[in-house]
Amino acid sequence: MKRTIFCLAVMIITLFMAMTIVVAEINPPQVGGVFPEIDLLKPNNSVDLKYLGLSGSGSFKVSQVKTEVVIIEIFSMYCPYCQGEAPNVNKLYASIENNPAFKNKIKIIGIGINNSLFETDIFKKKYKVEFPLIPDGDFKLHKIMGEVRTPYFIVVKLKGGKTEVIYSRLGALGDINVFLGQIAKLSGLQ
Amino acid sequence: MKKLLFLPALVIFCIFAQSACALSDAYKNNIYNPGELKPVDSVLKVKTGQTAPSFKLKAVSGKMISLQDYRGKKNVVISFVPAAWTPVCSDQWPGYNIIKDIFDSNDAVLLGITVDNIPTLYSWTNQMGKLWFEVLSDFWPHGAVAKKFGVLRSDGVAERALFIIDKKGVIRYIDVHNINQRPPLETLVRELEKLKIR
Known part of the structure; x- marks a missing residue:
């Protein structure tokens, strides 16, 4: 009997842990929450690095971007x-x-899901994108961010090394003036 | 009891087995996910250096497209994909759709082929925006062209395969790719560029 109870307990705990992991992974970053501490590949060109206020190579975190809103x-x-x-x-x-x-208070970055650097560079060149596009070739970042469909927009407010998600939504932005006004208000820039 | 203990592990495996494919919201919930498939399920009938088998297929555009039409004029990239409305395939051709300049600079055209019928291909490719390349239906006799190349799988769909055929009609590159993954674009571009130095 004890053995049966023990086995059932193991089953329940295992299921609970699995569900917790899944819930944590399938949800995109939620408004009001902290943005995940993901490592992003630093851009390989000086213009994009300067735009982000970064230098050198390797990886960076969203909280390290020299701005107030990303x-x-x-x-x-x-x-x-x-x-x-x-x-x-x-x-x-x-x-x-x-x-x-x-300017300098809001920065934009793109994360190319399942895209190599070659592929994000093609997109950058094709559409004359002036902000950095970071490759996520192996879905690593995508999994952390809830495997969202694309395009998906997340806006993060930065303060004292901390992050707060103020916008998280699937789909096109629509009127950019309306969107920008909304972000300015949510972030406290205006 | 040991069997019962196996159940949670099975549940976890099933949850994680769902891969994230066909990401674009363009397809919304219209993509059927067949799950992880056997990477390759056919035996090639051609090899590089050989003349490519001839074929003539109807395109979504309404044209009849023959490989022979390009002989002496254009290099040809053939992209076989397994089926419409499935993961990976739905995220492959839209990428090729924004690199027409790369095909042009290598004097190449792209022919996309699946074993679906024209109405299905019409509906599916409409979700990708306006495609610059021809999309051909190898529906009837079912998969006949895929079979000629040796890329027809045992379940009747094509492999995810790329063939580069030069202006002389000779196969210069073959990639019968893992059906579950998208072929790296840089490899295709590099192989196309090799045609310039031949």
């Missing part, structure tokens, strides 16, 4: 919707860079 686009070079959304995200980038209230 907009993260989860995309893939192979995703038709991401291809269609690229001009709109470029407009967003331009709106930020051309607005003194936002």
Whole structure:
């Protein structure tokens, strides 16, 4: 009898632990939560490195970007919707860079799911993307971020080395002025 | 009791076995996931250095496309993919769709082939945006062209395979890829560029 109870307990604990892991992994970063401490590959060009306020090679974390807000686009070079959304995200980038209230306070990075550096570079060149695109060739980052569909946008507020997710949503941005206004309000920039 | 203990492990395995493919929201929930498949399930009938088997197939565009039409004019990349509305395949051709310039610079065209019928291919490829390359249906006689190349699997779908055929009609590169994975783009581009130095 004791053995049966012990076995049942092992089963329940195992199932519970598995469910906990799965729930933690399948959910994208939630608004109000902390952004995962993922290691991103540093860009291999000085322009992108300077944009992020970084130097050298290796990896970096979102919290290390020299800014107050980071907009993260989860995309893939192979995703038709991401291809269609690229001009709109470029407009967003331009709106930020051309607005003194936002320049240097909001940065954008793209994470290319299951894309090699070669593939993210093709996307960058094809759509004339001026912000850094980071490859996630082996789905490692994608798994941590809840295996979201693409494009998916996450906005992270940075303060004192800490991160707070203020926006997390699947799909195109729509009107970038509306989106930017929303982000400015949520982040406290305006 | 040992059998009962096996159950949680089985549940965990089943949950994690679902891979993240066909990521684009363009397909929403319309992708059927067959799970992990045998990487390769056919025996090649051609090899590099040989003349590629001739074929003529109907394209989604309505044209009849013959490999012979490109002889002496263009290098040809043939991309066999297993089936419409499945993972990986749905994320493969949209990538090729934004590198027409690379194909052009290597004097090459791309022909996409599956064993699906034209209406299915029409609906599926519509989700990818406007494709610049021809998409051919090897539906009837079922998989006849895939069979000629030796890339028809035992369940009737094609392998995920790439063939580069030069202007003389000679096969210069073959990649019968693991059906569960997308072939690296850089490899295809590198092989295409090799044609320039031949």
